[in-house]
Amino acid sequence: MSSEKQKSDYKTWNWHRWGIVVILAAFIVLSLSYSLINPLYEATDELRHYRFVRTLATEQRLPIQGQESCRSQGHHPPLFYALGAAATFWIESNRDICDTPEENPFWAYRYWEVGRDNKNQYFHGLDENFPWYGDALAAHIVRAINVLIGAGAVFLTWQTGRKVWPNRQGLALGAAGIMAFNPMFLYMAGAINNDIIAAMAGAAVTFTCITILLNPSGLHWKWGLILGVIFGLALLSKFNLIATIFLIEAAISWVAWRKNQWREWLLINLLLVITTGLIAGWWFVRNQVLYGEPTGFQQVTQLWGFREPADSFGLALSELPYAFSTLWGRFGFGQVPLPQIIYLGLFIFVVTGLLGSLVGFVRRADYRERVSLAFLWMNVLLFFAVLFNYMLVSPAGPNGRFFFPALSALTLLLVYGISQLLILTIDAVAGFRSSEPLTRSREYIYANITGFVAGIGMIALAIIVLVGYLRPAYARPPSLADNELVPNPENIQFDQLVTLLGYDVSATKIHPGEFLDIDLYWEVNNQPPGDYLLFVHLLDEQGTIVAQRDTHPGLGNFPASQWRANDRFVESIRMYVPETAYVPAEATLNIGLYAPDSYRLAVTGEDGRALGDSFQLSAIQLLPEDSQFPNPQAQSFNDEIMLVGYEYNRKNIETGHELLVTVYWEALQDVSKDYIAQVRLVGADGRVVSSDDKPPGSGLTPTSMWLTGDILSSTHKLEFDPSTPSGSYLVDLALADAISNQRVNIVAPDGHWIDNHLILAPIRIDS
Secondary structure (H helix, E strand, O other): OOHHHHHHHHHHHHHHHHHHHHHHHHHHHHHHHHHHHOOOOOOOOHHHHHHHHHHHHHHOOOOOOOOOOOOOOOOOOOHHHHHHHHHHOOOOOOOOOOOOOOEOOOOOOOOOOOOOOOOOOEOOOHHHOOOOOHHHHHHHHHHHHHHHHHHHHHHHHHHHHHHHOOOOHHHHHHHHHHHHOOHHHHHHHOOOOOHHHHHHHHHHHHHHHHHHHHOOOOOOOHHHHHHHHHHHHHHOOOHHHHHHHHHHHHHHHHHHHHHOOHHHHHHHHHHHHHHHHHHHHHHHHHHHHHHOOOOOHHHHHHHHOOOOHHHHHHHHHHOHHHHHHHHHOOEOOOOEOOOHHHHHHHHHHHHHHHHHHHHHHHHOOOHHHHHHHHHHHHHHHHHHHHHHHHHHHOOOOOOHHHHHHHHHHHHHHHHHHHHHHHHHHHHHHHOOOOOOOOOHHHHHHHHHHHHHHHHHHHHHHHHHHHHHHHHHHOOOOOEOOOOOOOOOOOOEEEOOOEEEEEEEEOOOEEOOOOEEEEEEEEEEOOOOOOOOEEEEEEEOOOOOEEEEEEEOHHHHOOOHHHOOOOOEEEEEEEEEOOOOOOOOEEEEEEEEEEOOOOOEOOEEOOOOOEEEOOEEEEEEEEOOOOOOOOOOOOEEEOOOEEEEEEEEOOOEEEOOOOEEEEEEEEEOOOOOOOEEEEEEEEOOOOOEEEEEEEOHHHHOOOHHHOOOOOEEEEEEEEOOOOOOOOEEEEEEEEEEEOOOOOEOOEEOOOOOEEEOOEEOOOEEEEO
16 A cells, blocks of 8 residues: 555544544533433433432332332333443432422423423422532433433444445444434433433444444354344343344344355354343343233333224324424424424435435445445334334334434435435536446545535534524523513502513404414512412403413413512413404403412502402404304314304303304215214303204205205204303314214314314303
8 A cells, every 4th residue: 555545544534533523522512402401301201211210229129110109111121220320329319219390280382383382391490400419410410321322322323334435434424413413312312211322222233233244254153242242232221122133133144145154143143142141131031020021011001001003003104294203303292393394304304315325226336335225224114113013002102212223324324315316416517427437536525525514404403403492492581681671661560579560462453363472571579479370361342261371480481489589571472362262352461360279469550559360451353354154264074074164142141041053064075974063061160051962054954965065054052051150151062973973073284183072262151
């Protein structure tokens, strides 16, 4: 080898070596940042994962499914939890293992929306602040261990890429960057769970199998020991990694077939079984003794729920988009999503990369590359099958983290596929013919471009997600400076505890289905003795609630028990007006504070005059949409029949009168079944006061005879006893099968089910 070539190769290695150092350092910094911003126990099942760690650390035993006094992840293998316990056993816990933080009752309000409205499942106090001690210190140490494990998975991805493309190490860096800066991988690495160690185990299996496949000398007995150790540790990491045995057997069987090394194959398998048994066999024996079967999965289904696979295939298919979003970035228990445009961009990226890998496999790959690509594809398809199978049997199935063992393989395919499409695009623009050989220098340049762009793009996404979406979800409301001017200045006192300094309302005219944005400017006068809840009511002329929001202040992130005198902050609330709101109407927007299940705070004006127990912000006009139907609707029942409008004979009813509810229906398609419209008058306690069931269209034309576009109406008479107490009542509407009486689901425009009944506008009864 010439000295010039040696120098060139050294510079190449040196450049890529520092590249992976930068990626790993950036990953650790970002993942720790995700960890610091994400409050304790907000990540999926983190509290139950932590209980497993503390059980090992303080009681020196493994939890037993169904026999613990509280839920933990006791069905999981113990490797990750043992690492966490070994690092934290010396920390004195300041609470019981089963202690649960105070829960936010408004958690996951409109969970599918991007924003910061009650995204926190728990309230978080000063005991979680730095400097940490007790449980907070233990939890953060275990989180930091998980970050290092995640860094190991990224490193193994890079090493695998170097094995596959020794002359295009930019691809290895690109794959490592995609994995490292996947927002969901960063988030989970900065939390307590066993999904990251599963990703590392999967990356280790991938690296080892690729090494075996590309080894020119073929099989050697030592691989039995190496694979046995890796597979045994994988089984102690997470049970779904048992599927990696198919990858292992595929790799060694392919090499044995190519090189006629069946004797070595037999010896490797023997050593694999023995070594795996010595490392992980005790876990399966324990499960057999405790649960009557070696996996413990039957006990899991009894405790956590089960689906019948034959009945859930369609549901699992419909959940695939959700599973995809949780692979890349949907945080907490799914209530902190990202904008759909991000998911769409990632979907295009994944599909493009996978298609590009197939193009490269067919057009340019040599034998070495094709074997590697085939193995990576097998890995991806295998764990997609594992994920989908779990979706068929478990309500918790649609979570992309269950695909993490194949994340390393996926990122390698993506960066390779993008590079191949880049080659085709640039060559087409530059005028190169496809028959011309791709020079090493051009190949090297394309690989570096792909790796650099992929890494930069993913780290930019990771930072945007951290700062723009995750941090706001758990942030306290913005502070209000002493000299800051506020709109609509007021000086309204709420029991002398807090002062409303001003407010702003986004609109004074609104249609059903739209929302009001309300900003409230507060100053705390005295530290409250406990928690008080904020309510926002939109009341019609009869005083009936049209729309309502109840929440802890700060949208759950700044409860009143954490207020201190002289705190000044801005509360921003979005209140949706239901599509079923009765229009036209003149309404008023009122706010107030109340103790949970108790009294409201008294409201006084600047002059000391008593204003009752609420304060009116502004008048709001509820306006109808242009339509031929009163109170126009677009509620699709099973995509067959749509509710297009409704009306009452009156909204304020005196004793002795009945409520007439007229409902307008439109056939979205030729209807084959007979349905019954069920209309109920329901009290605040859920008791049905009156009901009237009849076929839509008053039975003159059974729904089984409706044709597409038919519009019919029916009027339902709701009578009630003269002793019915005064107050507000709900009108509940449903459509049910006339034979089975099973209610039909209301379907959203994107296809997901909303509910099997619809609450119309409330009415008021005056005795």
